[in-house]
Amino acid sequence: MDEELPDGLLFKDQDFSSDLLRQLNRLRQSRILTDVSICTGPWEAPCHRTVLASSSPYFRAMFCSNFRESREAKVQLKGIDSATLERIILYVYTGEARITAETVLPLMEAASMLQYPKLLEACSSYLQSQLTPGNCLGMVRLSEVFSCEPLRRKAREVALTHFPEVAASADLKELCALELRDYLGDDGLCGEEEKVFEALMVWIKHDLQARKRHVQELFRQVRLQYVHPAFFHHFIANDALLQSSPPCRTILEAARRQMFSLHSTPSAPDLQLLWHVPPRNSYQDFLLLLGGRKDNQQTTRDVLLYDAQSGQWRSLAKLPARLYKASAVTLHRSVYLLGGMAVGAGKSEPSHSVYVFSLKLNQWRPGPPMLAARYSHRSTAHKNFIFAIGGIGEGHEVLGSMERYDSIGNAWERMAPMPVGVLHPAVAVKDQRLYLFGGEDVMQNPVRLIQVYHISRNTWFKMETRMIKNVCAPAVVLGERIVIVGGYTRRILAYDPQSNKFVKCADMKDRRMHHGAAVMGKKLYVTGGRRLTTDCSIEDLASFDCYDPETDTWTSQGQLPHKLFDHACLTLQCIPHSVTVPSGP
Known part of the structure; x- marks a missing residue:
């Protein structure tokens, strides 16, 4: 839209920049005025240094500093396959990138490496739309690799919201103790406490010898006051693994008194604090x-x-x-x-x-x-x-x-x-x-x-x-x-x-x-x-x-x-x- 000025008219051509980009892409495809080839292995794509340098800080540093690549006719990029590099270059010259289940991860890795934040954000949005209870834990780890906070936040939300299904996934068994404790202790976890306990035991028994030392700190994340007493009586109170841990036995005995004794029996202050943790926000x-x-x-x-x-x-x-x-x-x-x-x-x-x-x-x-x-x-x-x-x-x-x-x-x-x-x-x-x-x-x-x-x-x-x-x-x-x-x-x-x-x-x-x-x-x-x-x-x-x-x-x-x-x-x-x-x- 044109803009009136005191001394005249400011003309704005809304299509000029997109037309210019299309023309530059045609020049690239015809190898006209191209001055560098971006290569991965034997595959190469002729490009304009000025276009690449204008598109990302990565290429700007490469071509506008005293690096040897600023003078070479061919520049090798390692860690990117030819199909992905072709999509990146097409994105640079058209502003478009087709993201699919097969292309999203290599494209995301390349966008992160070559510093195209909006493309990285688009890949993150696509992955967020594909989140399921079966893949969300893996997505959390992926988001941490790429420092992608929106994906991490959304994937964690799915993990907490659909915890019973997530607990049945293979990825849960691969969490480290700190990661599992972070999930089990979260107020936003949507799952009955019986499911929390079952997930904990599945994780420990997946590698019993290495993980049984974590049983006390993880068991404290189970809010026993919200466990059905019959479940506690039949499946928790006499569990051999819990009984083998003196601190867990103390927690079990305090919980048993609180649940089943009609007499008020005070526990140690830390156990009383443990017992009075509020229900999770999801309730x-x-x-x-x-x-x-x-x-x-x-x-x-x-x-x-x-x-x-x-x-x-x-x-x-x-x-x-x-x-x-x-x-x-x-x-x-x-x-x-x-x-x-x-x-x-x-x-x-x-x-x-x-x-x-x-x-x-x-x-x-x-x-x-x-x-x-x-x-x-x-x-x-x-x-x-x-x-x-x-x-x-x-x-x-x-x-x-x-x-x-x-x-x-x-x-x-x-x-x-x-x-x-x-x-x-x-x-x-x-x-x-x-x-x-x-x-x-x-x-x-x-x-x-x-x-x-x-x-x-x-x-x-x-x-x-x-x-x-x-x-x-x-x-x-x-x-x-x-x-x-x-x-x-x-x-x-x-x-x-x-x-x-x-x-x-x-x-x-x-x-x-x-x-x-x-x-x-x-x-x-x-x-x-x-x-x-x-x-x-x-x-x-x-x-x-x-x-x-x-x-x-x-x-x-x-x-x-x-x-x-x-x-x-x-x-x-x-x-x-x-x-x-x-x-x-």
Whole structure:
């Protein structure tokens, strides 16, 4: 585009430089005015020194200094084959280079040697487009040879993002100990800790005698607190190689106590630090809603997943049965659905059934049934155990019983019953204790009690309090406090077990009950439920709200896909790319 000047016009010919380059290439092809031949072995290409010197610092230094090549008619280039050199010269005279899987590596090597950074960058971009879990580790090493940071960064990202597939590649076995430790210790690694451990053992056993001295430093990169306890028990705890290392035995014993002992047993400071390493960044919390009453119709089998990053709801595999007022809890990256009133075939009866859901597989499977059929009960998890508490039994009586599921032994056992049988209390576990707040008695009157169960001692005690008057309210652990969310009231109470004191938080918008609540990312999310209007009528809700304890404020997150109450609401942590679910409802 021409440019107006105060004293005239600046004419710009946009095609001049490209036309000039084409003319120079024709002169080269006709050997007109060429003054040097670039050779590799017997092959040679006539060129113009000025064109080569203008194209790269390498040739500029060769032809514009006192090197003998500046005077010779033929210049030999070693380490470049004739086909690659021809492509380089064609690039110099046309600005074009055809990059393929067969040509990219020699072209990249030549571009690096002869100092053509844009050609090197183009080769890097091509290789980035060809990255796979099977070749990314090799690409990382290649990028280091050519000091190509974009390729190194992208190849490492693929290696971390697709670690389970990378771990199965032959290239992983060829890493040095420092390289493997760098990968295994990275917060961005996308793979379950079980895969991290398996990759470590495959690497060591590939050359056991030479590599077993690295077992301690590499084993410390496995975040044992996020390993499934059954996997730890069967595949890690008694591994002969780990047992042969005294430092590894110390780590194993500390992990065993943390996972399986119900008593708090402090470890050495460095082991405590090792145990409290956060989960990898690739893990994400998902909110799940299970069952309940949908749009005030019959009990639904729907399972909904909320992805906070996309703000979208999706439908998962439906519940295996239509269960009214079942209870659900998460344990070891699985969801356990317990009991409920089995609805169908013209009759309804309390159920013993247990179903286990894998988000990774998007599948339900049967689990070992509870000892007592129950519905309207509460459940919670601690370490390797699930507690099923109270509810209504087969004779329609209010149950004071509690049973515990051992996920390692895969069996239920009866525990000490609660002091006062109540329905619909708020339940949470904190500091080795299980807390039941409020609830209602058989006459549907609110119970002003806190009932506390000491998990390792299997004993209960109760405390009366005027602060409690909740029914059909959930409780969650938020930081160091247990938060009781509504329950025929707008009130939010935060209970501090250490001081045995309550603190009032910002009220909800509505007097709410039969709703769900769960914690994601240090915030409280409340879903659906029913509200009492000002004229004391009951209205079903599709609201979806978030409470931020930092600011003590509530914000709306929009709406659920439909009105919902008496549903289970919980969070499940997993790696997003390992989850395959259909599109939203």
